[in-house]
Amino acid sequence: MNWIAIxxxxxxxxxxFGLVFGIAFSTLLITxxxxxxxxxxxxxxxxVYNIPAADIWVMDKxxxxxxxxxxxxxxxxxxxxxxxxxxxxxPHMRAAASVRTRQGNLEGVAVIGVDDTxxxxxxxxxxxxDRKALADPDAVLIDDVGAARMYKGIDPIGQEVEMNDxxxxxxGVVDALPSFTSxxxxxxxxxxxxxxxxxxRNRMSFVLVRAQPGVEPVKLARKIEQQTGLRARTKDEFAxxxxxxxxxxxxxxxxxxxxxxxxxxxxxxxxxxxxxxFIRDNIKQFGALKAIGVRNSKIRNMVAIQAxxxxxxxxxxxxxxxxxxxxxxxxxxxxxxxxxPWQIPLFSLVAVTAIITLTGWLGLRxxxxxxxxxxxx
Amino acid sequence: MSGENSPAIRIHGVCRDFMAGEQTLRVLHDISVDIRSxxxxxxxxxxxxxxxxxxxxxxxxxxxxxxDVEVFGTDIYSLTDTELVDFRLxxxxxxxxxxxxxxxxxxxxxxxxxxxxxxxxLHEARAQACAMLDKLNILDQADKLPNQLSGGQQQRVxxxxxxxxxxxxxxxxEPTAALDARSGRRVMDLLREVGMAEGRSVIIVTHDNRIFxxxxxxxxxxxxxxxxxxxxxxxxx
Numbered sequence: 001m002n003w004i005a006i007x008x009x010x011x012x013x014x015x016x017f018g019l020v021f022g023i024a025f026s027t028l029l030i031t032x033x034x035x036x037x038x039x040x041x042x043x044x045x046x047x048v049y050n051i052p053a054a055d056i057w058v059m060d061k062x063x064x065x066x067x068x069x070x071x072x073x074x075x076x077x078x079x080x081x082x083x084x085x086x087x088x089x090x091p092h093m094r095a096a097a098s099v100r101t102r103q104g105n106l107e108g109v110a111v112i113g114v115d116d117t118x119x120x121x122x123x124x125x126x127x128x129x130d131r132k133a134l135a136d137p138d139a140v141l142i143d144d145v146g147a148a149r150m151y152k153g154i155d156p157i158g159q160e161v162e163m164n165d166x167x168x169x170x171x172g173v174v175d176a177l178p179s180f181t182s183x184x185x186x187x188x189x190x191x192x193x194x195x196x197x198x199x200x201r202n203r204m205s206f207v208l209v210r211a212q213p214g215v216e217p218v219k220l221a222r223k224i225e226q227q228t229g230l231r232a233r234t235k236d237e238f239a240x241x242x243x244x245x246x247x248x249x250x251x252x253x254x255x256x257x258x259x260x261x262x263x264x265x266x267x268x269x270x271x272x273x274x275x276x277x278f279i280r281d282n283i284k285q286f287g288a289l290k291a292i293g294v295r296n297s298k299i300r301n302m303v304a305i306q307a308x309x310x311x312x313x314x315x316x317x318x319x320x321x322x323x324x325x326x327x328x329x330x331x332x333x334x335x336x337x338x339x340x341p342w343q344i345p346l347f348s349l350v351a352v353t354a355i356i357t358l359t360g361w362l363g364l365r366x367x368x369x370x371x372x373x374x375x376x377x
Numbered sequence: 378m379s380g381e382n383s384p385a386i387r388i389h390g391v392c393r394d395f396m397a398g399e400q401t402l403r404v405l406h407d408i409s410v411d412i413r414s415x416x417x418x419x420x421x422x423x424x425x426x427x428x429x430x431x432x433x434x435x436x437x438x439x440x441x442x443x444x445d446v447e448v449f450g451t452d453i454y455s456l457t458d459t460e461l462v463d464f465r466l467x468x469x470x471x472x473x474x475x476x477x478x479x480x481x482x483x484x485x486x487x488x489x490x491x492x493x494x495x496x497x498x499l500h501e502a503r504a505q506a507c508a509m510l511d512k513l514n515i516l517d518q519a520d521k522l523p524n525q526l527s528g529g530q531q532q533r534v535x536x537x538x539x540x541x542x543x544x545x546x547x548x549x550x551e552p553t554a555a556l557d558a559r560s561g562r563r564v565m566d567l568l569r570e571v572g573m574a575e576g577r578s579v580i581i582v583t584h585d586n587r588i589f590x591x592x593x594x595x596x597x598x599x600x601x602x603x604x605x606x607x608x609x610x611x612x613x614x
Contacts, residue, residue, distance in 0.1 A: 003499060004482060004490070011481015288477035291438050292538075293466025294494045295459060372438040375473055376429045376550045376582075 001294065005302035006309055008282055015281075018274040019310040020317065023352055026267025027318020030260050031348045032325050035340040037256040044246040045239030046177035047094070050123040054208035055217040058089070058224055058232045063205075065242045066094060067110075067179070071202040072230070079228045080207045085215040086224075090115035091190050092206040095197040099161040099168075099186070107150055109184040111163070113193025120208060122174060122187055129157055129172025134189055140168045143176040145333040146184030161186075163196045177337050180246060264351050272359040275307070279363040283370055291372035299367055307360035315352045319345050385546060385578040386412040386435060391444030393430050393601075404430050405601045408444070414545070415576040417569060417591065419583055421610060422598035428582045429550060431598065435580060436548045437465050449545055466494060470539030472549035472568075476531045478523040478538075484530075485510060485519040488537035495542065502541075509537040512571050529560030536568055547572055549581040558587055565591055586610070 010016050042049075047066035048057070058080050063069040074091070081089045093113030100106050114121030114134075122131055127144045134141060140161075147156040147170075159170045163186070174187060188196060194203055209232070211220045221232040233241060247253050279286075286299060322340065329335040393405040404427045412418050412435075420428040433439035434446060437453045446453055449468060453461055470491070478487045486499075488506035493499060510516045513533045523531055532552060539547050552568065553561030565588045572579050581592075589595065589610055597605035605611050 001493060004479065004486070004493065007481045007486075008479055011479075284475070284477050285479050288471070288473060289490070289494070290462075291436070291465070291471050292491055292494065293462050293464075293469070295462050298494065373433040375471075375477055376433050376438075 001298050001302055002305045005305045008285065008302075009278070009306045009309060012278060012281065015274050015278045016310070019271055019278070020314045022267055022270030022274060023311055023314020023355065024317040024321065025270070026263050026355060027315050027348050027352055028321040028325075029263030029266070030351050031319055031322035031340065031344055033256055033259045033263065034344045034347060035322060035326060035338065037252065038341060038344060039335075039338045040180070040252065041243050041246050043178065043180040044242035044244075046179050046242075048235050048239040048242065050176050051092075051121055051208065052124065052235070053120055053210065054235060055211045056209040056221045056224065056232050056234055057238045058207040058209055058228070058230050059205070061229070061231045063231060065245045066206075066238075068245070069094060069205045071200065072204050072207075073202045074204055076204060076228070076230060077207050080209060080224060080230070083220070083224050083227050085212050085220045087210040087212045087215075088118075088120075089207050089209045090118060090120045091204045092121045092208050093190055093193050093197070093203060094205045095193070095199070095203075097163050097186075097197050099163045099184075101150060101161055102159065105150065107184055109146070109163075109186050110179065111193050111197050112185055112187045113190040114187055115208075116189045116191050119189075121190075123176040125175040127173040127175040131172065131174075133171035134187070136169070136171055138167050138169050138192070139171040139188070140192075141172045141174050141187040142170050143178065143185040143187075144173050145176070145178040145182055145336055146186070147173050148333045149182070150184055164198065166196055168196065178333065182334060264355065267352070267355045268358060271310075271355055272362060275359045275363045276366070278306075279303075279366050283366065284375060286367045287370045287372055287375040290370065291375050296368060300364060303360055303364045303367060307356040307363075311352055311356040315349060318352075319348065384411040385414040385416075385449055386580075387445075387447040388412075388431075388435065389445045389447075391431075391434060391441045391446065393427070393434060393439070394442045403442075403601060405434075405441070408601075408603060410596065410603060410606070412578055412580065412594075414578050415573065416578055417573060417593045418578070418580045419589065419592040419595045420580060420598060421583060421589075421595055426598040427601040428598045430601075432548050432550065432580060432582050436469055436471065436546075437461050466491060466542070468545050470542070470544040470547040472532070472535050472539045472547065472552050474551040474554050476523070476535045476555075478531060478534060480523050483520050483522055484515070484526065484534045484537075487523065487534050488541050490538055491542040506537060506541050509541045509571075510534070513537050513567050527560070528556050529564055532556060532560075532564050533567060536564065536572065540572055543575065545577050547577060547579045549579065549583075551583055551585070552581060553583065553585045553588060561585060561588065 060070040060072045077091050095111050097109055097111045099109050119131055133139055142156055156170045161168050211217045217234045221234050224232040326338050388408055388410050391405055391408040395402045395404055422428045434441050485503045485506045488510055489502035492502035507519050510519050515530055515533045518526055518530055569591050595610050596603050
């Protein structure tokens with residue numbers, strides 16, 4: 001009977017494609033929107049992910065995220081280094097500045113000061129050039145998304161920029177996860193960064209710490225807090241802080257939530273309507289099957305098979321569509337590093353299952369309510 | 378033919394009520410009749426006389442309000458729902474006025490539905506259905522979809538579906554109503570020839586006086602009562 005159920009379904013091509021489209025559209029919308037949402041909020045932690053070498057980020061008690069920080073006195077570095085269990089500790093600066101290119105364009109940038117000696121604070125990989133070039137006078141490195149934005153069609157290496165009346169030369173392009181706002185990032189040695197961004201007496205944004213082998217970063221972070229009076233967060237905690245900040249302080253979760261909900265509602269509406277039309281058109285055939293002697297349990301199976309069949313095809317197409325979307329836009333700096341964690345297709349599957357269960361149940365109710373005697377009327 | 382006169386169906390004191398708004402409407406009044414095996418029986422009467430209700434009750438798809446129905450010795454309304462469904466699948470073939478074929482499967486598969494419903498494998502069921510279509514002179518249409526067939530051909534597929542699982546009783550609702558005179562006659566000749574061949578009982582609800590001559594027995598219903606039982610229809614009908 002399952003074969004008959006499938007043939008009944010696929011025989012009415014218009015409704016079959018309508019059902020598949022409804023499921024696929026819902027899946028695509030839910031998967032794609034959740035993927036963008038998940039990746040976008042991850043950007044709140046991109047600065048932490050870009051420096052995996054640091055186990056712990058130490059900051060002023062008032063600092064909240066990598067972007068919202070309150071500078072500390074330079075003495076904080078030595079205080080942190082003195083805590084037992086610290087393998088190394090380096091200064092890290094993050095500040096905002098405006099740069100002017102030779103072409104006359106003005107751009108707001110994040111200036112990131114990395115340790116002069118070890119260059120800790122730089123992302124792990126370079127896209128162009130050598131990280132050692134940062135030792136050159138006036139050298140800065142630019143992130144790849146920033147390079148694409150500031151130098152469309154121009155090789156950024158060797159380009160000069162003016163930053164707070166000082167000259168800087170781009171010597172390389174780093175492969176970095178962009179920030180939430182996709183702001184251009186310029187990396188400089190810490191000592192140079194201090195000159196690029198003049199300011200108050202206290203200039204150090206963070207101290208990046210590595211725990212000694214065998215020392216748990218969580219415990220070390222609490223120890224640093226106790227001994228220094230500063231705020232210390234493990235990289236996981238600090239990444240979470242950045243994500244939470246976006247969730248709590250922007251309308252993004254709400255807006256994406258609405259879109260996901262709309263995807264679900266549209267799915268229920270299209271699939272529900274089409275499936276109920278399909279059932280209505282075939283009610284005589286179902287009635288005849290019941291009269292002939294097909295048990296209700298088999299009828300239930302038939303409707304379930306039909307719902308599962310369109311659900312499977314529609315879901316597969318929807319996920320494929322979402323994957324194609326991610327792939328198609330992977331070269332776009334806005335979507336750099338986007339991926340769909342397995343939980344998202346799983347969530348879409350749950351949503352699709354809810355859609356087909358709901359609509360299948362509504363359709364089945366009509367079939368089961370049909371008296372076999374109706375075929376004689 | 379042995380058993381030709383043994384009662385296949387015993388109907389005793391059957392009444393059936395329907396609700397019409399607040400009112401209860403009795404459409405069958407104390408019907409008692411026996412139908413023998415190997416008999417082609419017509420139920421005739423005006424619209425609303427209760428013949429469709431009666432055939433539905435005989436076929437086990439509509440519960441009587443009162444009375445008993447025995448089909449091949451089984452009191453079918455004492456069975457559980459599932460037992461009754463299984464009983465229909467084993468013992469009763471159905472032919473509907475509008476054929477009710479599944480539009481997206483071919484003639485052979487449509488004819489094979491009762492066998493598939495019994496759990497037979499598709500290719501085996503189709504082979505048996507083709508044999509039945511052959512008996513009904515429509516094997517050459519076995520691979521066609523219902524919408525590629527004429528009304529007469531569709532009804533022959535429906536007859537094949539009703540007979541393929543060798544039921545002991547076949548019930549037909551206006552089998553010629555949607556057909557022209559020639560096709561209707563041909564379908565009825567085939568139904569009589571093939572359907573009656575194994576001594577099964579066939580009950581037909583019809584208005585079609587062009588085919589009355591084929592009946593072994595004609596029951597006339599008027600206002601929910603049997604008013605005539607004989608080989609011919611009364612002259613005033």
